[in-house]
Amino acid sequence: MNADILFMNNKTMEATGVLDMKAAMNDVEEVYKLNATGDVINPGKCVLRWGKTVEDENMLGRINAMPGYIGGEYDMAGIKWIGSGPMNFKKGLPRASVTIILNDPDTKLPVAVADGTAISTMRTGASGGIAIKLLAKSDAKVMTICGAGAQAPTQLEAALIAKPSIDTLYVYDIRPENAERFAKATREKYPNLTVIVENDVEKAARESDVIDCVTLAAEPFIKGEWLKKGALVMNMADYEVDRECVKRASKLCVDYWENVKHRMISTIALMWRDGEVRDEDLHAELGEILIGKKCGRENDDEIIYFNAVGAGIMDIALATRCYKKAMAEGLGTPLKFWE
Ligand SMILES: NC(=O)c1ccc[n+]([C@@H]2O[C@H](COP(=O)([O-])OP(=O)(O)OC[C@H]3O[C@@H](n4cnc5c(N)ncnc54)[C@H](O)[C@@H]3O)[C@@H](O)[C@H]2O)c1
Known part of the structure; x- marks a missing residue:
């Protein structure tokens, strides 16, 4: 019984075109359309919050779990796991750090683990851009x-x-x-x-x-x-x-x-x-x-x-595009999940 996962760090993600904003906007539009036609599973965020109030959260931080499934050409499940350390700037670290796991929607096995930090800013920018296109x-x-x-x-x-x-x-x-x-x-x-x-x-x-x-x-x-x-x-x-x-x-x-x-x-x-x-x-x-x-x-x-509150399905869509490119071009590091 063998199973591989592809590990993609920030450099691999860049090589797969994660910083291409036009592609990100195209993905986000597709996600919005698939959401409107019901071809997604899009549960609410699970918030692992430090402290009790929003004010606490904005000082002490949180880690959000954002799972989802997206159909259409993507046909992928997964989860975005995003940590927010508001005081990280004092240590010279970014506030947000993102891990994405992609799962095969058929077997439900993990197929990739990726740095999603750039994906998160790209898809949120793209979401803002689509709003501006439609509403400004x-x-x-x-x-x-x-x-x-x-x-x-x-x-x-x-x-x-x-x-x-x-x-x-x-x-x-x-x-x-x-x-x-x-x-x-x-x-x-x-x-x-x-x-x-x-x-x-x-x-x-x-x-x-x-x-x-x-x-x-x-x-x-x-x-x-x-x-x-x-x-x-x-x-x-x-x-x-x-x-x-x-x-x-x-x-x-x-x-x-x-x-x-x-x-x-x-x-x-x-x-x-x-x-x-x-x-x-x-x-x-x-x-x-x-x-x-x-x-x-x-x-x-x-x-x-x-x-905009965002949803994991957006990150999963961008990550799926990058994953497919990585698989096609031999990028990233294959790891033995099960040997
Ligand atoms: N809607 C979405 O899908 C989505 C996705 C990702 C992030 N976000 C949200 O976007 C926000 C910004 O994220 P980021 O990664 O750029 O954070 P960041 O910490 O990198 O930057 C936030 C900036 O806001 C400034 N700021 C803080 N309080 C302010 C205030 N009261 N008035 C004016 N400026 C203030 C900070 O000084 C900082 O420069 C966060 O609240 C995050 O949760 C939303």
Whole structure:
């Protein structure tokens, strides 16, 4: 009885094209569509949390287990196991570290173990990019990214693919040195983009067509009264935008509604818990827009709120693409799981 698994570290993942954002956006679109047609198994996250509150979690950390199965051309099961150490920066380590296990959906045996750290930022950037493609105003020019950490570069990369009209970027971070570091790298990478570090988040938000929040904030810092006509406000993490942002939006969109409610950490989830948002108030999941069941943005005036909680099926889709390439090209390290 023999069984092999393929071990893929970060270098192998790079060699398989994990950093290709257009491919990641294609994968994420497919995942959204398969989710909308029911060809996935997508349970809620299991959160191994240190401490008792969201504030504790954002200090002490967590490890999330995100299993799933994805059909279509992927036909793969697996799990994302993502550790978050918010104080890791003091040790010079990244906050998030990701291990992905892929399992054959027939035998259920593991076929691969991969570093999923780049996958996680790529698929989250891609998810933001798809939201911008479907929900941002047609000629969006000004974007604010709040939170200049690991997610920020991929949020921007996908945004510029989705809306090449974006010509100005405000960067806001509670740690201005992070904003400066991201701004410097961004200016080098995109010389035609005007990049402004803005510590006055109100000023940046008031001017923005797209406000993309990828922070660790447990208290809202974006106010609904600041949103201009046609704005898309993206709540990519927790309780980052106030309830007025949701109330002012003419469309409420999410990635996976059941998972948003299960995770119960974002503004719209907390409002649903408190009876301020009902199931029928949700306009669409992105997959429903992609398969034509619901519409996306209808005019350049409406304010739209988007929340993404993410799901393991996205990571599994990207990992499956990389795994297939690794198998075809002899990349990675085969290991004897059973001899
Ligand atoms: N929706 C998804 O699918 C998805 C996927 C991955 C990560 N996330 C979330 O995105 C967030 C960012 O992840 P990351 O890997 O970039 O983290 P990171 O730790 O690398 O960066 C976070 C940045 O946010 C800044 N920040 C913290 N609190 C802030 C506040 N109150 N106001 C402004 N800036 C603040 C930090 O200084 C840091 O620069 C996390 O909350 C993470 O859980 C969401």
